[in-house]
Amino acid sequence: MPKLNFKDSSGQASRLLLVLAVVVLVAVLIVYLVMRMAEKPPSPVVPVTPEIPLPIYEQQLGDIRFLFMSSLDRGGVLRASEITNKQYNYSGQKDLNISNSGAKFIQVTIGAQNKGRENIEQSAWRIENIVDSQGREFVPLEGYSVAAWLPDPNLCGALLKPAFDPTPCTKIYEVSKESMGFKIRVETGKENESNNLSSGKIDSFLIDLIVK
Numbered sequence: 053m054p055k056l057n058f059k060d061s062s063g064q065a066s067r068l069l070l071v072l073a074v075v076v077l078v079a080v081l082i083v084y085l086v087m088r089m090a091e092k093p094p095s096p097v098v099p100v101t102p103e104i105p106l107p108i109y110e111q112q113l114g115d116i117r118f119l120f121m122s123s124l125d126r127g128g129v130l131r132a133s134e135i136t137n138k139q140y141n142y143s144g145q146k147d148l149n150i151s152n153s154g155a156k157f158i159q160v161t162i163g164a165q166n167k168g169r170e171n172i173e174q175s176a177w178r179i180e181n182i183v184d185s186q187g188r189e190f191v192p193l194e195g196y197s198v199a200a201w202l203p204d205p206n207l208c209g210a211l212l213k214p215a216f217d218p219t220p221c222t223k224i225y226e227v228s229k230e231s232m233g234f235k236i237r238v239e240t241g242k243e244n245e246s247n248n249l250s251s252g253k254i255d256s257f258l259i260d261l262i263v264k
Contacts, residue, residue, distance in 0.1 A: 107260035114244040114255060115168030116177055116212065121220055123234070123261045126157040130201050130224070140200040148197065150226060158182065158225045158263060159201070160236055163218025168244075172212040175246040178239050179208060179221045183258060185233030192223040234261040 110119035130148040150157060162179050166172050181189040201224060208221035227234070235258040241248030242255060 109260055109262075111238070111257040111259060112167060113238070113240045113257060114242075115166055116172060116240050116244055117165040117167050117218070118177075118238040118257065118259060119163045119165070119218060120236075120259050120261060121161040121163045121218070123158060123160040123263045125263050126159055126224075128153070128156055130157055130198065132200075135200045137200050137202060137204040139204060145200050148201075152226075154229055155226050156229050158227050158234070159222065160225065160261060161220050161222045162236060162238060162259065163220050164212060164238075165218040166212035166214045166216065169214055171214070172244045173246050174211045175209045176241055176244050176249055177209060177212070178249070179223055180237040180239055180256075182225050182227060182261070183235050183237065184227070184231035186231070188228070188231060190225045190227045190231075192225055198224045234263055235259060236261055 110117060112118070128150040132145045132147050135145055160179070160182070164177050179192070181191050183189050203220070203222050206222055207219045208223070210219050212219060237256055237258055239249065239254050239256040241250070242253040245253075248254070
């Protein structure tokens with residue numbers, strides 16, 4: 053009777069187990085590849101760009117519609133030959149030179165229109181500072197020094213009648229040559245009341261300017 057060779061039997065079993073392991077590994081690999089191929093490809097990554105706000109050239113506060121009309125870069129000199137107020141004597145008025153070489157004059161005109169049904173009283177609205185993109189503020193020049201280059205009459209804060217054409221208000225500012233992205237602050241008293249404006253109860257807005 054032949055003897056059983058347990059050594060050969062165990063070797064065959066090991067080879068069989070190895071073959072089975074390879075088969076299982078290949079099967080798992082095939083299933084993995086099939087599943088990956090069936091998956092929906094990832095959507096391309098779209099870069100997120102910050103939304104740039106559009107300029108605003110008009111705004112209604114209460115019944116007053118404020119709107120940009122014009123703004124002019126007048127450089128470093130207000131010339132006597134360009135005086136607009138006829139009350140001033142051309143021969144006696146001299147050029148007005150800006151005090152700082154790093155600055156320039158900007159002349160701005162904003163309109164105010166009554167969109168309501170009743171008169172809006174005098175001194176219920178006004179045009180305030182220019183603000184640049186860095187938040188720097190420039191106050192309007194007042195008084196005799198620039199009066200010759202302003203309209204006559206200059207209707208800033210005038211009474212506004214319903215549905216009339218916009219009433220223009222013109223001011224001249226001394227601003228930095230480095231500044232850009234100008235806006236101008238417009239203000240009215242709460243409920244378009246002059247008493248509220250004078251007491252600090254104010255509605256305000258920054259309107260964009262196009263400086264030419």
